Amino acid sequence: MDLGKILIDAGRAAVGVPAAVYALSAIGLNLQFGYTGLLNFGHVASMLVGAYGLAITVDQGGSMWLGIVVGLILAVLLGLLMGVPTLRLRADYLAIVTIAVGEILRLVVRSRFAAPLTNALSGIQGFADSFYDLNPIPVGQYGIGTFRFDERLTFVLLVGWGLVGLTTLLIRRLTRSPWGRVIRAIREDEDAARSLGKNVFAYKLQSLMVGSAIGGLAGIVLAIAQQNVGPDNYLPLLTFYAFTIVIVGGPGTLRGPIIGSVIFWFVFSFFDGFMTGAVTEGWFGDLLDATDIGPIRFALFGVVLMWLMTYRPQGIFGKREELLIADGR
């Protein structure tokens, strides 16, 4: 087993397209969950409508830019649609409704009656050519040693991480303003916020819509990178990856989602490489074979998560004293 190669591959995964996409997605979720305290279990739905908004628009003859705008608007409308009936109710209802909305949307785009637009199970491909036509980077390999990406991937990575940086700046401006103070107050106690004259419903709705738009952006980047959208790319699991990332990084912190995503993908890829090596070298004899690697790395990540929750439950960047206070209530 070549540990050096496994580490380099893990490093590639840590800065790769999925890491950028999940960082972006987690930034949106962090605004909703970390700052506002909203339990949105259907965050994947925002990614889905962003991606399908782009793919369908281009597929029907629109331009890519129009597609991106359509995807973002649909994501904002999704936030509105999920929020209006549920945000006046208790937090658990939002969780129930959102997880259902995510599954309903996936089943709708997958269904036969939607096939004229969505191609049902086959999905839509090849809608992002005009994105790659914009690539200003000359053909070649970029990076150091074996840590290299081709010009196409380099372009996607630059755009992806660039968007991560820009949205982080947006969230920073929002959360360090009086608006951000109100949403944190709502997270702590919405009746108190109400008694001080704050329109809690409107703030929650705004937070849900902005978070959903960022989730939609994540879906758009993923769709462009893969040149493919298909219903089963948007399983509820993606929402829980995003939650894992937010919690690992530290909810309600600016750097949390980014660092959380990098760590998530590094550890995940490391376990993947390590287990593959170990199984190939026959460490486990007949106990495990190659098909077991997929599930095992999830289990191992679960162990890491448990360890983290035991020794650093506030996440990597969360403040310990905040957690002690939250416990003491």
Next chain:
Amino acid sequence: MAAERFSLEGVAAVPGVPKPDPVVVIDDLGRAFGGIQAVDVAHLEVQRGTITSLIGPNGAGKTTLFNVLTGFDRPQHGRWQLNGGPLVGIPAFRVARLGMVRTFQLTKSLARLTVLENLMVAAKDQVGESFWGSLFGNWRPIEAANEDKALASLERFGLRHMAGEYAGGLSGGQRKLLEMARALMVDPEVVMLDEPTAGVNPALTQSLLEHIKNLRRDGMTVVFIEHDMDVVQEISDWVICMSQGRLIAEGPPGEVARNPSVIDAYLGKHHGEIT
């Protein structure tokens, strides 16, 4: 204070009696939970610029009345108004903006905000609290002015040294002070305090009572729920007593304390009767 009490001089100690200058007026208010009539008030007025205590045994409907008045609960029927403007169907946040601000029986400190932030978030008319305003508005000068106001208020309430601490780290009594200071940041006309002295040590209770008297001096109307009759006697201009959702007595503190139906409500009927 004699001057304020004078404003209620000559007002008869009868439940539902009209006042010379009412700031809050309630008519035919009913709130039932299932078969239990929690609040059933035919008419009630609260005189502007006074400290009015709301007393009554547990379950008398005092907190429910507070909840209804401040928009946190909806009654089955009734009308109530602030400064002559109807409040029926107006949501809680708007009631607060109209000038009637409440505190809670179980203090609601915003635990993971600092003490200073707890006050800052309550300030009115901060353009940076709107979504677009936070991105493009010029909110920093307002913020600076609000911070001066908040720090002065913390100074007055003896919390200045805790300004940078998380509110969740305050003691129970300090949280009561914080909640009152926070409510005042809204610049209310009417302050509704739900058991401000519950669970507070005697020394801090005295300082809380001084703060409540200062609110009256600054022209605010205070309505507060209180169980300690000594406290009620000490600072109230007027006392309202509820029992089983109904208004059973109102009047100056001394008079209400001697009222037989109030004594009945607190101690049970037939007390001291030899059968």
